[in-house]
Amino acid sequence: LIETNELKKIYLLGENEVRALDNVSLKINTGEFVAVMGPSGSGKSTFMNVIGCLDEPTSGRYLLDGIDVSKMERDALAQIRNKKIGFVFQGFNLLPRTSALENVEVPMLYNNTPPRQRKDRAMWALKALGLEGREHHHPSQLSGGQQQRVAIARALVNDAPLILADEPTGNLDTKTSVEIMELFVRLNEENKITIVLVTHETDIASFSQRTIRFLDGHVISDKATKR
Amino acid sequence: LIETNELKKIYLLGENEVRALDNVSLKINTGEFVAVMGPSGSGKSTFMNVIGCLDEPTSGRYLLDGIDVSKMERDALAQIRNKKIGFVFQGFNLLPRTSALENVEVPMLYNNTPPRQRKDRAMWALKALGLEGREHHHPSQLSGGQQQRVAIARALVNDAPLILADEPTGNLDTKTSVEIMELFVRLNEENKITIVLVTHETDIASFSQRTIRFLDGHVISDKATKR
Ligand SMILES: Nc1ncnc2c1ncn2[C@@H]1O[C@H](COP(=O)(O)OP(=O)(O)OP(=O)(O)O)[C@@H](O)[C@H]1O
Numbered sequence A, B: 001l002i003e004t005n006e007l008k009k010i011y012l013l014g015e016n017e018v019r020a021l022d023n024v025s026l027k028i029n030t031g032e033f034v035a036v037m038g039p040s041g042s043g044k045s046t047f048m049n050v051i052g053c054l055d056e057p058t059s060g061r062y063l064l065d066g067i068d069v070s071k072m073e074r075d076a077l078a079q080i081r082n083k084k085i086g087f088v089f090q091g092f093n094l095l096p097r098t099s100a101l102e103n104v105e106v107p108m109l110y111n112n113t114p115p116r117q118r119k120d121r122a123m124w125a126l127k128a129l130g131l132e133g134r135e136h137h138h139p140s141q142l143s144g145g146q147q148q149r150v151a152i153a154r155a156l157v158n159d160a161p162l163i164l165a166d167e168p169t170g171n172l173d174t175k176t177s178v179e180i181m182e183l184f185v186r187l188n189e190e191n192k193i194t195i196v197l198v199t200h201e202t203d204i205a206s207f208s209q210r211t212i213r214f215l216d217g218h219v220i221s222d223k224a225t226k227r
């Protein structure tokens, strides 16, 4: 599903060069559940943004479903992104003056999903994440963990075959985190959805099958998750 | 240092009433290191905002250093807040188009700290948090964990006798989290700074001496931290 060849992402900031990604080559197959770990600043979010087609590498190749994404036109790329990838951002990226329900509906607006179906799916996702009753609340009226779950709900509603989740449990208590992870495991095992998940917590990573570790923009290990 | 009596914070949202705080009465003495835990939505951030004088309760009393904060004038309250309390927000609250250095300088602007001293202290704090070399970068040029550490640096620079830290390690890898916690322990033991810290992680809470647990706006336990 995902193949990268010698990806680099280099930021030039004045005289400094920051190598966020430094020759990342790896493959992730359909149906895998992969955890991505590593110290702060090691390139995890940058990697997620590149494979989620939200950012471009400085150099290197990225094949999504066998297609070189650099050769895609902008509209085709946006369509791929919207249909194939559900994204949970590290900073949530919720629309601030918009209800939880409407935030979760956003991906479906791009699909021309009919209004009634949009609302039903968004409500289903919010309920699955314990937010029934809070759908009309704006992000400023929700706690940190509640906002995080709205972000997760939004990633689920398009039935995308690939979910990229950047630290989806950082603001969640243990019990809620485990519930989220069990939901991801069900999506992976029953629906064959590919999941790539960034986390700092080994307990959370232990729900995955394979763990990729980053350090200073490099992959320093890639093996079966310890359980 | 902190005494609350039957604090309530009730939000009315249409027909719904959300009791973020529901009769919270407790005391925190100078020099304590307290962890605050509880499920998502249980009232932790609300409590932190009230004791940090960033928000007012619906009812109840709050004495800071023996003074009833509801009887303070706005300017006096702002001054108390700026001199006595360092705050690490759950969402960081960094100024987006401002460098890390300038973000950390902000609390000192309110104190009329001289420019050279402002810069030196801000650099000291950024260096203590592993961000030397990144001081001129804006939040958008920093990773999630790097932004979080800028937020922590900002809380330290006024030498406030009370630090309120709302999930200060949620985006940090274990090694960096332990370093932050050891810094907090040093500040508490050597400088007698009172620390109140929200966390979901028992490993992080174990650095404290006392753990207060919230559930649905109530304190459900308040005892020595298990080690
Ligand atoms: N837009 C940008 N401009 C400049 N540098 C950036 C930018 N985005 C990220 N970086 C830098 O690239 C490096 C990798 O960042 P990245 O966000 O991928 O790290 P991360 O592994 O996700 O860290 P964290 O665990 O703290 O979230 C960091 O040093 C970061 O400061």
Ligand SMILES: Nc1ncnc2c1ncn2[C@@H]1O[C@H](COP(=O)(O)OP(=O)(O)OP(=O)(O)O)[C@@H](O)[C@H]1O
Pocket (backbone or CB within 6 Å): A140, A141, A142, A143, A144, A145, A146, A171, A172, A173, B011, B013, B018, B019, B020, B038, B039, B040, B041, B042, B043, B044, B045, B046, B047, B090
């Ligand atoms: N401005 C607001 N308007 C309405 N409701 C609010 C507001 N702020 C918080 N709430 C609600 O009050 C309750 C407590 O919120 P609070 O942010 O204190 O929880 P928390 O314990 O910090 O949760 P988390 O662990 O998710 O950060 C939640 O149900 C939340 O949705």
Ligand SMILES: [Mg+2]
Pocket (backbone or CB within 6 Å): A044, A045, A046, A090, A166, B143, B144, B145
């Ligand atoms: Mg990141």
Ligand SMILES: [Mg+2]
Pocket (backbone or CB within 6 Å): A143, A144, A145, B044, B045, B046, B090, B166
């Ligand atoms: Mg909170």
